[in-house]
Amino acid sequence: MKKKLPEKYGFLFVIFLFWLVLTLLSRAGMLTSHFSSLLVPMTYYAIAAVALNLCVGILGELSIGHAGFMCIGAFSSAIFSLLTRQILPGGVRFFLAFVVGILFAALFGFLIGIPVLRLKGDYLAIVTLAFGEIIKNILQAVYLGVDADGVHIALNMTDFRLSPDGITLIKGAQGVSGTPRDSSFTVAVIVLLLSLIIVQNLIDSRDGRAIMSIRDNRIAAEATGIHVTHYKMLAFTISAAIAGAAGVLFSHNVTTMTNISNYFGYNASIMLLVYVVLGGIGNIRGSVVAAMILYLLPEMMRGLNRYRMLIYAIVLILMMLFNWAPALVALRKKLWQRIRDRRPAVGKEA
């Protein structure tokens, strides 16, 4: 079934308008600096949520390690930018940083996918978690630098013998610093739009239908001749690549990545999962909206200070109960039915 163009691209237009309004407000100086600083993070979390939803909602495999792919994208692109800082002009460098970050994340997605996608259900979840933790752990422990003698790599400061004129790339737990601040809200929104177009077109394609058929019934899909491993790898790699793009925006926004377990640990992966589930599993647009709202919510509640995470937790539990508890879902359906009975039938969105 072909979707009508407005239906397919309507949401992209909404995001464009959203960007336009915020950019104009920002130009007019009507946004506080705190709020302006939230725009880029909000967008890259939305991108990461889209990536995770491709994995969880469309492919149907629970991943609790997606922050690991963000981490790969962030570090590889940051290292690239540090190395080429003197050589390349800003725009070209940032574009190539995206290419590097996305390729590396896709490569890791592919490599991790080979063993991981053989497992099922919660086992797959725990292995993705383990991979995320391993990536974070290694990057936290490693020292990496380049000088005239070549590449230096070590596990502690004493073994790390870099000549003074060399470039330190990763400094153990202190991470990467000095990445150029290339990310802007405009670039972030462009990446978000591109990833939405890619994911939406994937879903509407032959490949996408094959992927979703695996989600719905693997055995039936296999019986109709769908190469399960091939399509699983395809979706997982694309998902990792998009998460990597979010990572590129991340590293070129914060410029100094020190406390990476906060940003890329399993807590971060779980936060992404919360965005996906509250936005609606398999609902790509929902992920974008949920990620933006849920990222801004605790930030906007800074006034409540000590209580904001408590409130966030309670809101999260209540929303889950309200959205998913069978008893409440039935109640809600009944109410909807009553409202709908009064009005003539309205076309339901697919």
Add this chain to the structure above:
Amino acid sequence: MSFLNYLINGLSLGSVYAIIALGYTMVYGIAKMLNFAHGDIIMIGSYIVYTCMSMAGLHPAVSVLCAVAGCLLLGVVTERVAYRPLRGASSSLAVLITAIGVSYLLQNIALLTFGAEPKAFTTLIGWKGISLFDGALMIRGTTIVTIGASLLILVGLELFINYTKNGQAMLAVAQDKGAATLMGIDVNKTIALTFAIGSSLAAVAGVLLCSAYPTITPYIGAMPGIKAFVAAVFGGIGSIPGAMIGGLVLGIVEILSRTYISSQLADAIVFGILIVVLLVKPTGLLGKRVMEKV
């Protein structure tokens, strides 16, 4: 000789992981949910003991009992309020996210009540321990008590599950909820009982953990929780001896790699071993392979 010392330390840490993993594996086996809040129940248990001892000045044994009772209640209440309404939800992710919400909630309640600064935990076990080979090998009292407690719990649980009606009911619910209901088993009650047992074990684990590493913060539960979860999967989730073996192996690997390879990479090594085990044996060491019927 120092190797033996490290090995014993590993066994001790592994026993704590094993006790936590037992709670994880029981809840998973019966309710089919990953209880991400399990680690935070450990934390709450430690805070209860801390409050009872340092503030109310109660006897250590009474404090531990208070912690067990408190965590038991907490486990049952969260199950009733947050997890039970979601049973039968269209996606199993719903209850997972709710558990994450409960985890945030417990952490923040602890943060608001006790503050973020670490609290010093005075060990409950006054016994200095035994020294062998003219002091070359020192085994701390905490270590002996921890290992002893975990063995006791393992044997107790095995006996409970295999020789009591409630235990048999748990096995039945784990195998097939629908069929268990038809046999007259109260599924809700059985699951509540599982949560009660799992949470009281978490309290015990919290006490032992804090006796070995005597500081408490609102976040101490998170990492042991994840490690114990890994241990449960490693041993074959749903299997009680599996959780025990998984916990012990994990503890030993962690301590040995921390000592001999790299302290920063210890966690990576632990997770790496998990991945290798799951690739060779996708259901864990002692997990049963479930046939897939079309």
